[in-house]
Amino acid sequence: MLLATACGPDGGDKAGSGSDDGKPAGGTTTTAAAKVSTAVVSILPKDGASNVATTGTLKVSASGGKLTEVTVKDDKGATVAGEISADGLGWVPSDHLSTSTEYTVDAVAKDAAGRESDKHSTFSTVVPKDTFVGFFTPEDGSTVGVGMEVYLHFNRPITNKKAVEDGLKVTASPAVPVAAKWNGNQDIFIRPQDYWAAGTKVTLSLNLNGVEGAPGVYGKQHKDVHFTIGRRQVSIVDAAKHSMTVFKDNKAIKTIPISSGAPDHTTYNGKMVISEKYIKTRMNGDTVGFGGEYDIPDVPHAMRLTNSGTFIHGNYWAAPSVFGNSNTSHGCVGLKDVQGAGNPDTPAAWFYNHSLLGDVVQVTNSKDRTVQWYNGLNGWNLSWSEWNS
Secondary structure, X not given: OHHHHHOOOOOOOOOOOOOOOOOOOOHHHHHHHHOOOOOEEEEEOOOOEEEEOOOOOOEEEEEOOEEEEXXXXXXXXXXXXXXXXXXXOEEEEOOOOOOOOEEEEEEEEEOOOOOEEEEEEEEEEOOOOEEEOEEEEOOOOOEXXXXXXXXXXXOOOOOOHHHHHHXXXXXXXXXXXXXXXXXXXXXXXXXXXXXXXXXXXEEEXXXXXXXXXXXXXXXXXXXXXXXXXXXXXXXXXXXXXXXXXXXEOOEEEEEEEOEOEOOOOOOOEEEEEOOEEEEEEEEEHHHXXXXXXXXXXXXXXXXXXXXXXXXXXXXXOXXXXXXXXXXXXXXXXXXXXXXXXXXXXXXHHHHHHOOOOOOEEEEEOOOOOEOOOOOOOOHHXXXXXXXXX
């Protein structure tokens, strides 16, 4: 009877079958396992991490499936831009993260059967010991001359120059290649190979927020600066002939008598770019190493050509016979003018009113050296290969 019970020919109920529907033992467990996604989402940095670097640390990946959705938000609810890779296996942010910020990450992946797996994580970024900003030229929305260089001065020394340079982008329409050159660790200049073409639209994009410019020192700027190149104007000063010819769109439109630097204070040779304009300004020899040789409180129609103090400006104190005949200045280029800058018919007033920041004034035939490329916006004195070296 025990044998018959164990091996009944009708396949009826058997001891230990564990089922009354003919399915194998453990069928419920197998069905549940079949519903679990094989996709696994991984997030770096780990959940709850703090003092996280702003660059190269946030990564979302999937194994056993592909990412379908990744949402990263800061503690103000702003979404962090990024893209899932073409193979669906990874996601990274498009920009640097911000410092001193808490982020949340929510990611979803699907396996080959369409089953989803998700993961949630939070972390906070590094608190900087200091920050840096770049003061830029030209101003947003301005129209400038063809010689304008994009220039930034940083308020802190930069040691990680590549990271900062990568955070700066200059684009032009029509497009033209540009290159950057550092002078020291706080100044960077960006220019094309040749003068900009008239009418070019230029954009400087500062993506410096979260960029570590020096150990523990992070950028805070994230903005675009737009400017337009006006007509082409290049003026050629011949110091030996005491004259300046103004070329507009490559055509000579006016020749003006001038007086440049005296034999013991010659004017720099080279291409110099107008970087500042003043209807009237004070010029004091003490500020540029000439002691008390001069202090003129109201120099009219003054335009800066170098950081070291070279200007092209109106001159009301010299005799009219000086202009076009002799060089008498301390290195500036002087044009006939009146005190107070009130006469629009003087040569100095005409030139001032027809000049833009970024216009080029090129001095030739002076008994001096060529101006240093970093003394003002004067990088045009370097060849393209020198600029890129």
